[in-house]
Amino acid sequence: MTGLALELTDLRKSFGPTEIIRGLNLQVQKGHRHAVIGPNGAGKSTLFHLISGRFPVSSGSIKLNGEEITGLAAQQINRRGLSRSFQVTNIFPKMTVFENIRCALLWSRGYKYSFWQMVAKQRQLNEDAEAILERIHLQSRGKVLAGFLSYAEQRALEIGLTIAGDPDVILLDEPTAGMSNTETEQAVDLIRSVTEGKTLVMVEHDMGVVFGLADRISVLVYGEVIATDVPADIRKNRAVQQAYLGEEAA
Numbered sequence: 001m002t003g004l005a006l007e008l009t010d011l012r013k014s015f016g017p018t019e020i021i022r023g024l025n026l027q028v029q030k031g032h033r034h035a036v037i038g039p040n041g042a043g044k045s046t047l048f049h050l051i052s053g054r055f056p057v058s059s060g061s062i063k064l065n066g067e068e069i070t071g072l073a074a075q076q077i078n079r080r081g082l083s084r085s086f087q088v089t090n091i092f093p094k095m096t097v098f099e100n101i102r103c104a105l106l107w108s109r110g111y112k113y114s115f116w117q118m119v120a121k122q123r124q125l126n127e128d129a130e131a132i133l134e135r136i137h138l139q140s141r142g143k144v145l146a147g148f149l150s151y152a153e154q155r156a157l158e159i160g161l162t163i164a165g166d167p168d169v170i171l172l173d174e175p176t177a178g179m180s181n182t183e184t185e186q187a188v189d190l191i192r193s194v195t196e197g198k199t200l201v202m203v204e205h206d207m208g209v210v211f212g213l214a215d216r217i218s219v220l221v222y223g224e225v226i227a228t229d230v231p232a233d234i235r236k237n238r239a240v241q242q243a244y245l246g247e248e249a250a
């Protein structure tokens with residue numbers, strides 16, 4: 001897999017008079033697991049909102065698989081193969097786990113409600129939903145209301161919703177936030193398996209997760225990427241140590 005999955009050039013985003021993303025450049029290679037790290041308030045979530053089309057950019061360019069997506073709506077970007085999770089869980093708590101996945105599949109395939117179409121596609125849809133439940137290790141929890149899942153299971157379901165449309169590029173926002181060590185280890189294994197052969201861009205604060213999963217790390221400070229490199233070299237980078245990692249990396 002070669003070429004760029006994402007190419008962000010001189011990206012800017014202001015809220016009122018305050019510029020939050022300030023001439024950001026970022027390239028993500030196809031097939032890489034790429035982590036974006038940086039201090040609180042650096043603009044990581046805002047960056048995800050820009051890439052996924054949730055917020056319009058103030059200026060600059062975003063290319064997905066070589067094609068300009070700047071200015072497209074979130075749904076159009078999703079149809080082009082980019083899917084994102086949210087820091088705050090995005091599941092329907094009063095629907096079962098299985099129904100949540102089915103909904104994500106329906107949405108990603110753009111099915112409009114038509115009874116006969118639904119009947120014809122029902123079987124395939126159910127099989128595909130079961131397959132996703134297996135991939136996220138929730139096959140025994142399909143009939144449970146999503147709101148009754150443990151927190152870690154809800155995060156796994158959220159990953160299931162994100163991968164339901166079989167995206168090429170997956171954006172995960174703090175996928176292990178709030179988890180115990182054991183839950184984090186399981187989440188890392190899950191993320192590794194569901195992103196095999198895909199491109200992953202991940203915002204994450206847990207340095208164990210970042211250095212364990214990422215092929216490349218970009219460091220975002222005050223709305224700019226100050227370094228992008230392999231994990232070993234990010235650890236050694238002086239500017240990064242000073243700006244962010246501090247003693248932890250020394």
Ligand SMILES: Nc1ncnc2c1ncn2[C@@H]1O[C@H](COP(=O)(O)OP(=O)(O)OP(=O)(O)O)[C@@H](O)[C@H]1O
Nearest residue numbers: 015016020038039040041042043044045046047205
């Ligand atoms: N909709 C908004 N309107 C105004 N300011 C915003 C908006 N969204 C984010 N900001 C500001 O932009 C800055 C960057 O926020 P953002 O959430 O992107 O940072 P972050 O790097 O993801 O932080 P954290 O690691 O704490 O999640 C913050 O100062 C925040 O207050």
